[in-house]
Amino acid sequence: MNKTVYKERSHIYPDNAVAVIIVHFGDVRVTNRCIQSLSRFAADTHVFIANNGGLHDHDQLERKITHRYPDLQLKTITLPCNKGFGSGCNAAIKEALKHAEIKWLWLLNNDAYITRNTLHALKVESRSFPNAIIGATILHSDAPDNIQVAGGCSYNSLTSIIRPHHTNKPFASLQTLPHLKLSYVNGASMFMSRALVERVGFFDERFFLYCEEVDYCRRAISMGFSLRWCKQAIVYHKGGASTGSTLSDPIRATKRSTYHETRSAILYTVKHIPSCLPILLLLRSIGKMHLLCYRRQFSLIPSVIFGIVDAFIYFKPQLSGKYYQPYLIVNKGSE
Secondary structure: OOEEEEOOOOOOOOOOEEEEEEEEOOOHHHHHHHHHHHHHHHHHEEEEEEEOOHHHHHHHHHHHHHOOOOOOEEEEEEOOOOOOHHHHHHHHHHHHOOOOOEEEEEEEOOOEEEOOOHHHHHHHHHHHOOOEEEEEEEEEOOOOOEEEEEOEEEEOOOOOOEEEOOOOOEHHHHHHOOOOOOOEEOOOEEEEEHHHHHHHOOOOOOOOOOOHHHHHHHHHHHOOOEEEEEEEEEEEEOOOOOOOOOOOOHHHHHHHHHHHHHHHHHHHHHHHOHHHHHHHHHHHHHHHHHHHHHOOOHHHHHHHHHHHHHHHHHOHHHHOOOOOOOOOOOOHHHO
16 A cells, blocks of 8 residues: 655645656655755645655655645655556656646656746646647756757657657757657656646556656557647756666666666567567667677676566567557546
């Protein structure tokens, strides 16, 4: 059973309230910086923190964050175990949707922080394009003069190669950069209306790490929704908190990332584009391992192998022809 801990306050939300969904994993100080940047918007935001760090992190979150921002509507949902980024998002989204006054949901990485104009820009964009998932201009927090990703990325279905839009372009050139077609909105910042979330549903929790937002955006597009990049919405993002690459043991973190990247790419392909599976398997097995050998990264080869094997074991019902119904919110019969 989930352990939900929160404080009730007398604050009355306006009709345009925003639920900020944050999945915590790792350093509490990183999450605190994110919350601090949101605290100036206490009048019309409600922050939901899904704690994937266990009871130890729960105590620190309560002591270092919850009690530090008394004016901010904040709820911490401590999960019994870490079931992945998508599972954490779902737990927080479920809590957010209990509040009828919430009009938008904003998925924001815990290692990101925002500017004074970010939330306003996203609201304006969403009012103009209510049927869109909206991405932000994400800058490297350690090198803010360069763009990390402009809204989102392109995804190659054959190779599973991801290309972030306008990555490493100078921020000074922002207004001259063209809007490119998005395959998905980057998960570090995803802003969407409540109506969209209620229609598309929750994240597919079978993606423990990687491809959660790729899958979600593809489902949204198939239902007639669109993807947008809001240039004026600036988000600073370090990167690595949710994937574990900021752990004290970088080799272990890299092995973990390689495993989940491989596994999720195969799960995504089986679910959405099974005709591409033979080519993907060839590239993910022979091609990827050849590349690792060339780079002398021999320790990562088992991670690739285990990722491939586990994907097939986990997705065996799909390979036998059974159709997967996504976990919806409105259509309870498909859960």
